[in-house]
Amino acid sequence: MTDIAADGPSGRFVDGYLLYLLARASSVASAEFHEEVRARGVPVVVWRVLASLKGADEGLTVGDLAKSCLAKQPAISKTVDKLVGKGLVDRHEDAEDRRRVRVRLTPAGEAHVDELILAARAHQARLVEAIGKGEIETLRRALLRLIERAGAGAPPIDADATPDE
Template structure:
């Protein structure tokens, strides 16, 4: 059995299984690490494309979440965009100043405010979604359609089982 503290020889596969069949390093089999790493790697190219268009990732996330809705509260945007509410509020302020979103007060409860895309916001997000779909198609082709569907299903079940209602 190999000494875990011994240095690996150059070129050795760090994810190679140990004698018990598990990855030699904890992180190589740790689900949360793998999810985060895969997300970072898979998102990097698309995020570079957003940056080239002058669209920050938080703006993309807000626009994408709003697409296909009649409006979403800032709290729900924060949860779905993986950001805190004050950050989302400031970003929505900037998007509203650019004419990409509007705030609509709920007629039944004036304390509730929904954020909704404007026609200009719809046009921008539609262009971005086309880019996102093309990027995703490349990832799906590299992985294979069957495995991609299994992964999407597994991730949806993981999210549902974690008790997230967003």
């Protein structure tokens, strides 16, 4: 195994490397929409926080947000600070565990994220149209499976690890 000559058509190692394909695909696919989001003056992290909160009616803890946004906890704490300042989210105590801070969308935040989600859905629809519905479903299933099983390889390492570029 680990065939020494399995580098894909080009000579470069990276062109056949799965983790690179994943990162590149994510980057390329997100580029257009992230551009659109930032054109509205919304940093990508903010979009992720708001999008993660949408549908979480009980709110999410800072830690959950960090995982969901593929970011570290301190970065989320600071982003939440700003969003509280803008009145888009609020913090409130968790009844069961007073260490936790639950972050919820305010009505203003909800309205804001609804617009963004509309744009996201439109963009996704264009993507599906360009790639093909069947292909997208295949991809979605493969990604879900990868997400499920990826962390399982090396149990010793804690589930947190390091987000990604």
